[in-house]
Amino acid sequence: MTAGKLRHRGPAAPAPFAARWRELAACRGADLGLFFPGRGESAEPARRVCAACPVRQPCLDYALGNAITDGIWGGLTERERRPLRTPRLRAARRERDRAIAAADVGGHAKELIGRSFGLSRTSVTRIVRNETDLGRLG
Secondary structure, three states: OOOOOOOOOOOOOOOHHHHOHHHHOOOOOOOHHHHOOOOOOOOHHHHHHHHOOOOHHHHHHHHHHOOOOOOOEOOEOHHHHHHHHHHHHHHHHHHHHHHHHHHHHOOOOHHHHHHHHOOOHHHHHHHHHHHHHOOOOO
16 A cells, blocks of 8 residues: 655755856866867866856766766866765665665555655665665664
8 A cells, every 4th residue: 555645855045155156166167168168278267267166066066966977067077076976875775775775665556655765666666665674774
């Protein structure tokens, strides 16, 4: 038996500052080509702009949160952002898996849970089993 319609909640609405970080960026109005150097070209001109930017961290967070792999964001190249992305993805997956396991414990059908999270029933079953094996439920 399942309870009402299950919906995965996204992140809370951004704070006013977070929503307008682009308006405050030092790169606003700059040549975008500067932030997307070609192979063998230096990222230093973009880094100089980023060094004086008051919203460098929100810019970097945006790139990491949206899995942007091209360009200079928050003063870092894709190669420099790559190690920062992995822990963030792991944390997001852990949070998702806990929510899936909680929905299962709450009596929701695996098919419904899967639809809510964009996963197959098989994936939901695997996640619930792993969460149970790791003792995270309870």
